[in-house]
Amino acid sequence: MLFLQTAYVAGALLVASASASSCCNRLEKRLGSSVSFPKDVDYNATMSGYWSIQESSLQPACVLQPRTARDVSKALKIISKHGNCHFAIKGHGHAPAAGFANVDGGVTIDMTSMSSVSLHEGQSIARVEAGAKWLDVYQHLDGSGVQVAGGRNGNVGVGGLLVGGGISHFTTKHGWACDAVVNYEVVLANGSLVNANKRCNRDLFLALKGGGNNFGVVTRYDLATFPLGDISTTSISYDISQRGKVFQAFTDLLDSSRYDPLASLVTSLLYRSTSKAWTLASSAVYTKPVSEPAVFANLSAVPHESLVRNITSLATFADESDTPPLNWLFATVTLKPSAQYMQDMFDMLNNTVSSFNPEGGVTWSVALEPLVAAMLKSPKDANVLGLETAQDGFIVLISALWPNSAVNAEVEAAARSVTSAWETGADAKGLLQGFQYLNYAAPSQEPLRSYGKDNFEFLASVSQKYDHAQVLQKRVGGFKLSS
Ligand SMILES: Cc1cc2nc3c(=O)[nH]c(=O)nc-3n(C[C@H](O)[C@H](O)[C@H](O)COP(=O)(O)OP(=O)(O)OC[C@H]3O[C@@H](n4cnc5c(N)ncnc54)[C@H](O)[C@@H]3O)c2cc1C
Known part of the structure; x- marks a missing residue:
């Protein structure tokens, strides 16, 4: 796929910023056809995957659709070294505000090609790739006798709902959906692929339970299941x-x-x-x-x-029209x-x-x-x-x-x-x-x-520890920790 240095917005020709262009160029060299440009089918598919017009009308210079956590890691190594390469992390695009999961003239990382779901440890853990939507999860688990806590509307993304907390049908019994995450696989701003759980990177584990998109790109959530019938x-x-x-x-x-x-x-x-x-x-x-x-x-x-x-069943009830x-x-x-x-x-x-x-x-x-x-x-x-x-x-x-x-x-x-x-x-x-x-x-x-002064300061300190250069604060939209 050839790199296009131009992007069209409503008929007008815009010159993509030099920095985003060179960032997209490097990404394409390293990740090939996972990177797409304005007018490409994959690029347009990502743009039509937003729920609000405010998000779908932004025009990134390129879109990356990673297939593996290693792809995300390679991409963030490149992006973090490009001083002014702004980027967005997109799940299923249900946050309506402009710039929360899309970016004008930067790189949008669309996680939706990573959507596998599997059961482990005697069905007690569901491993869910971060680009899945909740309907993917409920349908996969349907009939197994276990389910997980997630969005009530199946079109909502696992990625965004879990980094923000997550109200489910089970919240009043099992707590917030993020409470049930037992392990995050996450790519930090510098491209390192790490796990965060009760034993390893414990501070990051806690910060991801409500701290938003401030700590990295989550590539997989391991969720505790519970028995559920109809x-x-x-x-x-x-x-x-x-x-x-x-x-x-x-x-x-x-x-x-x-x-x-x-x-x-x-x-x-x-x-x-x-x-x-x-x-x-x-x-x-x-x-x-x-x-x-x-x-x-x-x-x-x-x-x-x-x-x-x-x-x-939960899967049937969550299957709503967009x-x-x-x-x-x-x-x-x-x-x-x-x-x-x-x-x-x-x-x-x-x-x-x-x-x-x-x-x-x-x-x-x-x-x-x-x-x-x-x-x-x-x-x-x-x-x-x-x-x-x-x-x-x-x-x-x-x-x-x-x-x-x-x-x-x-x-x-x-x-x-x-x-x-x-x-x-x-x-x-x-x-x-x-x-x-x-x-x-x-x-x-x-x-x-x-969340209170202590929790806010804790989140800011975890952000400094795992993202020294504050890439996710300066170059990614959403609710940020920097004032
Ligand atoms: C129709 C509808 C129904 C809803 N129902 C519920 C509900 O039942 N319960 C509830 O609690 N909320 C609900 N919400 C709100 C929903 O939780 C948020 O809109 C959530 O942000 C959507 O996640 P997403 O992945 O679809 O969105 P996106 O817009 O793709 O992402 C939202 C935010 O999360 C970040 N993000 C996404 N994936 C990752 C990742 N892998 N790593 C790091 N950051 C990431 C993005 O950068 C962005 O800032 C609903 C919203 C809508 C529109």
Whole structure:
């Protein structure tokens, strides 16, 4: 494959930076057809693998699709020596913010060709290459009698979800998905291929459990499995006028001392600016095949428009369709339980969105997820999220999705204004918790600092130790440790 020194963006000819060009050139010499350039089929396949338009509209100078950990190691040896060669690490491209897993004029390392899954040690460990998506994992393990904790939507990448924490259907029983990683195979910024586990590189092992893409390119995760048969799913949709009762039933569940750890719940609100209509729903999963789990009785008792129960496998339930390409924005807050404050949050959001209808329209989604039980009670060395002092409550993910890239700044400003009003209101009532879940955070938020001063300083020290030149701080996008 010939190296092209030019890249086309929407018809305009851009000259790729000299540094990225020479970096891509060296990569191609060493790694051959794993490196592709604008207009190549492999390059385009990577670009169409992003979930948000903000990410897919960036134009890297070249894309590397490594097939082995040694390929990643060779690549990072070259990249780290090229003083100004910026790069991105891509899993399944579900982080919506521009520059988190793609890079304009640099090198995008797309891990998705490395997606094997295998069971080891009497089925107690699943070895998962970092470019897999969760559906690959669940389908491979389906029928084996064991499963692992990972994304609820099967299209989400293993790579990104696990370096940011990971909420699964099993989080309230087994803790954050990253808690179950027993070994990371990881390529450091200088190209060294190392393992990190309880015996070897222990500080790196802990830092990777929530520290994001700041320590290297993970090439394989070894995950502890647990026995699993079928699961029970309940989807309930309500008229928005029932929100007070739904918020109360949701809030009543947020007590670790009484919480049934087999229960997984997302209650969500959706508003479309084009139709000016709200919808309200609960997606409730019980991780045993119980047809009517008692824990969801109050949510089911609220007058509803529909209620569908099913007994199914994790692999089948996670097999969701992808959304069409859209602009996306995520932001998050973590709160203590209060049905009244949920109502206040609805009113604040409604005030903003009911008078906001940018051209092309925008859909707002608010997902409310319990933060209870094993999510808070992990042993101190299970992860670096700093939740030891957090209290029972819930994590809020607010998303905006819209087709028209010309209104990005307006939508981002509206989302910032709502999130900040929620935070200020909650703070005044003593309901705000400091934690910001990294995988739901907006680029303007600081999830790594939200883990607390000691954890942030620990992460910064591990970054200095394993990446002396601070390559991953200076040349890779995402939530960083350098100020
Ligand atoms: C539809 C949808 C459903 C979701 N469901 C859930 C859910 O159930 N639970 C949950 O907790 N979160 C969920 N999320 C959030 C999700 O965890 C994050 O978006 C996550 O970052 C996606 O990982 P990815 O590999 O697909 O994304 P990418 O955008 O490819 O990567 C995300 C970040 O991780 C880094 N990264 C990826 N792979 C590696 C690697 N091998 N080594 C080092 N760094 C790496 C990237 O550099 C990037 O900064 C969901 C998101 C979406 C859009």
